[in-house]
Amino acid sequence: MRRIINLRPGRGGIVLWGALPFLVAGVAYAVASAERLAVNPNDKLLPQLSSFGTALARLALNPDQRTGDYLMWVDTLASLQRLGIGLSVAAALALVLGLAIGLIPYVRAGLSPFVGVISMIPPMAVLPVLFIVFGLDELSKVVLIVLGVAPFLVRDLALRVEDMPREQLIKAQTLGASTWQIVIRVVLPQMLPRLIDAVRLSLGPAWLFLISAEAIAATEGLGYRIFLVRRYMAMDVILPYVAWITLLAFLSDAALRWINARFFPWLRAGKGQS
Amino acid sequence: MSRISVRNLWKEYPGQVVLERVSLEIPSGEFCALVGPSGCGKTTFLRLLLGEESPSRGVIELDGKPLVAEPGPDRGVVFQRYSVFPHLTVLQNVIIGREFERSRLLGKLFGAERRAAVEEADEILETVGLSAHRSKYPAELSGGMQQRLAISQALIRKPKVLLLDEPFGALDAGTKSQMYDLLLGLWDKHKMSVFMITHDLKEGFTLATRVLAFDKVRLDPQAPGAYGATVTYDLPLEAKPARKAAAA
Structure with missing residues (x-):
């Protein structure tokens, strides 16, 4: 008998083992739901799988009776817009501040303790302040995402710039590069994929902040809808919405990973099949 | 001198x-x-x-x-490791010295100037025997090839x-x-x-x-x-x- 650390699944095995937990969870839900509905046909906690379909069709394919909007698409658009703006601003901040802190000793001396302290502020604790200062509409939600995600991105990028081999920076100088040229030809191209990876890791926190902000004050958005229908215990809406958010997060993660593979081929160079 | x-x-x-x-x-x-x-x-x-x-x-x-x-x-330099830029191909690694010199703002050459730099770089790569690998990334080269690349890179600025x-x-x-x-x-x-x-x-x-x-x-x-x-x-x-x- 070989050691278990040396046993590897084949191609089909990987698919099978990967799908298994999903199947188990699905079956467990269906069984539990059927049992509860058998006891009480009006049970709302674990609705039938088919009622998800009806709820989704109502929200996504039919206009709302009151407003005439397709609620799910309106919600999705609003949420993605907030998320996109928040993450873009945070990434841009990280690029400017992270590179400067990592590369320029004076900026590091001046800003790195400050960023270190700012990153320790729990963003949710200052959410009321954001609502007071920036109002209840879009800006405060975007600022919450930026505040929650940017310090991590800035610090991560600054550390990665500092970790660059000293030899590369010296080499660039012996080739006559100015600080600006080092930034745009040596540091920036190597840091962009790192930044994208850091943004991928921040997707989870970003969604957390978005949904929290929407839950408290919004008129549309995926988080707003979930917390709105919670009052009616409409699990047939909440669960599909959660699945939809998960899918969106998964797809944005995959898209960022694809960007890294497509635009930075040198990352994979020399590491087996590329 | x-x-x-x-x-x-x-x-x-x-x-x-x-x-x-x-x-x-x-x-x-x-x-x-x-x-x-x-x-x-x-x-x-x-x-x-x-x-x-x-x-x-x-x-x-x-x-x-x-x-x-x-x-x-x-003053050109070649270190034991990490002397070349991992995100640039062999050719780009060599012409970057010229690009730093001639293009202060972008650090990148285009058109005729780029062609001249490429020609010059090709000549150096020929001497060190890396012509066949000019579009590879450093990580795809052996240790000896990487050091030859590092030397070529240093030579393009003709250091004293x-x-x-x-x-x-x-x-x-x-x-x-x-x-x-x-x-x-x-x-x-x-x-x-x-x-x-x-x-x-x-x-x-x-x-x-x-x-x-x-x-x-x-x-x-x-x-x-x-x-x-x-x-x-x-x-x-x-x-x-x-x-x-x-x-x-």
């Missing part, structure tokens, strides 16, 4: 003297091998020449002018002085001897001064026209950092081409 004079050079760190009383006159075009035990200041001396660090006392002059205290295009920090330390014996021929050929062609740190005495004596041995002459067992190393031997060897001719 690339005459280097070092006068009464000291390098001290808090609680430690690394180099003391180093004085040298190196005429233009010399190939110096820096040898000596670990931790005796060879690398510090190279960093001082490079301008990465500045001396505590004393001066280094290049052609009669004190060295600027930061790395510049008159080439500094080598154990450039062949990580290479196998066969690759090393190829690299020796290559380096001697380039040194002969470009007429630059070379300073090479090596742990391999034989390598030093094979390549150099002058061997500088670093060591500590004074030692205080109670305070190991109290005294620094200096150049204990400064051995001029006969010129390489002449020796080569004699061997043939």
Whole structure:
């Protein structure tokens, strides 16, 4: 008998083992739901799988009776817009501040303790302040995402710039590069994929902040809808919405990973099949 | 021209003297091998020449002018590792020196200027035998090929002085001897001064026209950092081409 650390699944095995937990969870839900509905046909906690379909069709394919909007698409658009703006601003901040802190000793001396302290502020604790200062509409939600995600991105990028081999920076100088040229030809191209990876890791926190902000004050958005229908215990809406958010997060993660593979081929160079 | 004079050079760190009383006159075009035990200041001396660090006392002059205290295009360098840019192909790694020089704002050349730089780079790559690999990334090259690339990259700015920090330390014996021929050929062609740190005495004596041995002459067992190393031997060897001719 070989050691278990040396046993590897084949191609089909990987698919099978990967799908298994999903199947188990699905079956467990269906069984539990059927049992509860058998006891009480009006049970709302674990609705039938088919009622998800009806709820989704109502929200996504039919206009709302009151407003005439397709609620799910309106919600999705609003949420993605907030998320996109928040993450873009945070990434841009990280690029400017992270590179400067990592590369320029004076900026590091001046800003790195400050960023270190700012990153320790729990963003949710200052959410009321954001609502007071920036109002209840879009800006405060975007600022919450930026505040929650940017310090991590800035610090991560600054550390990665500092970790660059000293030899590369010296080499660039012996080739006559100015600080600006080092930034745009040596540091920036190597840091962009790192930044994208850091943004991928921040997707989870970003969604957390978005949904929290929407839950408290919004008129549309995926988080707003979930917390709105919670009052009616409409699990047939909440669960599909959660699945939809998960899918969106998964797809944005995959898209960022694809960007890294497509635009930075040198990352994979020399590491087996590329 | 690339005459280097070092006068009464000291390098001290808090609680430690690394180099003391180093004085040298190196005429233009010399190939110096820096040898000596670990931790005796060879690398510090190279960093001082490079301008990465500045001396505590004393001066280094290049052609009669004190060295600027930061790395510049008159001094090329090849480190043991990490000398090439991993995100650029072989060709891009070589032309980037020209791009830094000619395009202050973007650091990138286009059109005719780029074609000229590519032509120049191709010529260098041809000499070091990397033409076939010009569109590969450094991670796809072997150790010897990466070092040849690092040398080509340094050569495009035609430095007066080439500094080598154990450039062949990580290479196998066969690759090393190829690299020796290559380096001697380039040194002969470009007429630059070379300073090479090596742990391999034989390598030093094979390549150099002058061997500088670093060591500590004074030692205080109670305070190991109290005294620094200096150049204990400064051995001029006969010129390489002449020796080569004699061997043939």
